[in-house]
Amino acid sequence: MSGRRQYPFHLIEPKWQQHWDEQQTFRAWNPGEVVPENHPFAQRHGGDAMAAGHQPPPKYYILDMFPYPSGAGLHVGHPEGYTATDILARYQRARGRHVLHPMGWDAFGLPAEQYAIKTGQHPRKTTETNIATFKRQIKSLGFSYDWTREVDTTDPEYFKWSQWIFLKLYNSYFDPELNKAQPIELLEDALSENPTRKNEWKNNAFLVGTHEGWLSLKETARSQARNLFLAGKRLAFVTEAPVWWCEQLGTVLANEEVVDGKSEVGGFPVVRKPMRQWMLRITAFAERLLSDLDTIDWPESLKEMQRNWIGRSEGAEVHFQISNSESQITVFTTRPDTLFGATYMVLAPEHKLVDQITTPEQRDAVAKYKADVTKKSDLERTELAKDKTGVFTGAYAINPVTKQQVPIWIADYVLASYGTGAIMAVPGHDTRDFEFAEKFNLPIVQVVQPPDSKTDWHGFTDDGTVVNSTNAEISLDGLTTAEAKTKITAWLESRGFGKKTINYKLRDWLFSRQRYWGEPFPIVWKRDASGNLYHEALPESALPVLPPKLDDYKPTPDGQPPLARAQDWVNLPDGSTRETNTMPQWAGSCWYYLRYLDAKNPNAFVSKDAENYWMGSRRGNEADKSTNPPPHVGGYETPGVDLYVGGTEHAVLHLLYARFWHKVLFDLGYVSTREPFFKLVNQGLILGEDGQKMSKSRGNVVNPDDILVEYGADAFRLYEMFMGPLEMSKPWNTKGVEGVYRFLGRVWRLFVDEQSETEFEQAETTAETQRCRELLDILKLNLTIKDVPATPAQLKTLHATIKKVTEDLDGMRFNTAISAMMVFVNEAMTWETKPISVLRDFLILLAPFAPHVAEELWAKLHSSLITHHSSLSSASLSSASLSYAEWPKFDSALLVEDTLEIPVQVNGKLRDVIKAAIDADNATLEAAAKASEKAKPFIDGKTIKKIIIVPKKLINIVVG
């Protein structure tokens, strides 16, 4: 253990936390707000800085991924990111930026609900308890959050706006020509006005064939058709589709929440089950979600994960005529150049043509295979991937280029959910098709010649030269793969056999859950005159839609969501019924960063002014919005969130969903940027002391509360940053905390008089005064601290530190910034006289990292100045709050040395270090190097071929 306490952090930290709270020191101000004169922000920027007509200070929006307040409390991983952002928030505040640094709770979620099912305790209660714990723990770390902007996704005043955004999605459609979301009213209007849209209208399958026919419909039928049509266009829509159903959780899950055939939460098995569900049309935004990644400053690996998830691939659709049938099978292929090698076709077992084309002889085999496949969980389907299975349907299709009849099979290696659910099999040049063809003795032909003639063409999938690909109309032979793709696609298009297309892996977002603890949908179901069910949005005035009170939070026995138990809530007086699904947890986290901007606004999810100030960039808004903003505008005003810090676990869930919602809000004119998070950094994992991931079962979990009691928040913060680069995974080492704790102790002793410290400790031993903050007044400033001018050497030390810390903070290199401060303190400890001005600047550097001890010493420095040095200049006396003190500037002129130590190398190996004047010319340096006694033995007897002189750096003598 640490033994004697290094300094009284147990008194200092609560004292300053309370002070910041009471003064609302870190409150950020919205446009139009008047800042009280005594607030440190007003002292720095003026009380009317945010008033209309004033140029407000440049903003800096720095955001943490808000936590899910679990019952387990904070772990040491949480404060890692929070400390990094807090240091930058405090640093930017010192640099004069108006910092928005908020915190809140992503509090809907399964654990509170499962606890409710077990114990009957309302999830609200569990959530409130957990939030209280998290808040206490986070506050004890002294972060400079603006708590007036705290959000809680489960607060009706918050989720009212989540529901409001859902209504925006519901009442919008995607216009492919404009490539953007539009209000659904435009589509309704266009139906009757715009001829091309009329066609679209007419061609919808569920409608009568002609516009005239449409007009002849009775009003009720027309209204029904209209509802159906619009329902099919909305960004939020209902579909009956196979979804992931998790029996144990009693809910459906999104693709993103299913990992290896199991639920991401709990690891329970999931099965495919057709159910009526709400979906969000994220696929319409696939291209923008992909291409806009190029405009934001995110880690490449994270962008790559999103790109993979979106999974864009360019290729062609090709239609194959089914023999003896009117029907066609359309396939998607990225290799149209290999069309001549397509010797069979495969449909996914779920493909809708399967039953239609299967011949009577094959019917039993096909039925059996289909039954087998549905029984398999997805896990089994992928685990058994090595061995291909499938059945012949008995039907044939015609290859459009070879005109040959090719057999149509079904196999579960073709997925119903990707492309068209059907493939043309080219066993010569596709690994899977090759395996399948080998197993079932299907013909394999070569159509690509590998560049290296020694390479076996069987199953060769790379690019090469096309062979065996000629018919009466077209020949691809001799072309490269790329050329052949272009040529055959053009030919297919000209003949109506297909066309160029782009396919995405991204699926629409399954947006409903059979849960209690989530946002209810602002939707009711009604029946039209012919008794058909249709959905209708509630008006904005009906928001928030609160969940009903329940005694039992389980789903109903017949599989209805828990909300269905509240019959008096579900059934409305007019005969309509409420939607009983709830939204997924992601709903609240999709837009919370916008609510922070104007967290208490009862009239809008965010006011236009607040959104403009915090998210827009003055520079960015002047630029044409249709062009992408440059990834990093060197100046200090950036669009969107300036910095977002969090773990990689949200790479394809939260971060993709939030970008999607943001784009819809952008299209509809509610936000001013295309992207929400301009720069994003992933913090690395903190591993256990044993180098393994921390987990209860390993017993290597470190509880932050224990560390705080032993070493204090400042040491904890410092250690989290000193461990290594933020983005890296690194093992925890409590001994390392002691190291930075000792450093803070040295800082303390640099400032505090030893004699007074002894008095303080004696006073503290009395039981009744132990926790008394007034005791801190006993402590006096070290007598070696004097109001004297700094020596050149002292200035050099200080300015080298300012330079290093400033540059390292700009580059988020917290660990090396801390080591620079350690070097400073080690050096300053040796000074007999310590100039106040130097120590004062040092405290400003230290403050972002260790704010409590810095504030305490700052206060001591200034109160002591007022008592003892009343004649001091105002510059060194300025006692404005440390949190808003101006960041010191370094003067490079002070860092210049008059003599330098210059290494002398012979053939690149270090042989000596010589002293030289800073302005020594090359001839002088060369002479000095040649004269070096230590280098001489390596030069003597050899000829000097050349001498490399890097001014102020190095001399290298090359001999031969």
Place this chain on the structure above:
RNA sequence: GCCGGUGUGGCGAAAUGGCAGACGCACAGGACUUAAAAUCCUGGGACCGUAAAAAGUCGUGUCGGUUCGAGUCCGACCACCGGCACCA
């Protein structure tokens, strides 16, 4: 299999192509102390030397290349971590 990241002392790490190992941990020796804790000082990559030094040689996952000079740039490979994975 594909994509991304990382390999440097006993450990966490640091190094615009220019003195490898700053800073810290752990360790060892010393000072202070009745003693301990705390604090302060000193030491340290390996090898070879030596009474102790000095000098020297090797050294940033492996092999090769570019360069006067490579932890850093290029090529091939190996190991570990993370993600994706029958995506046509």
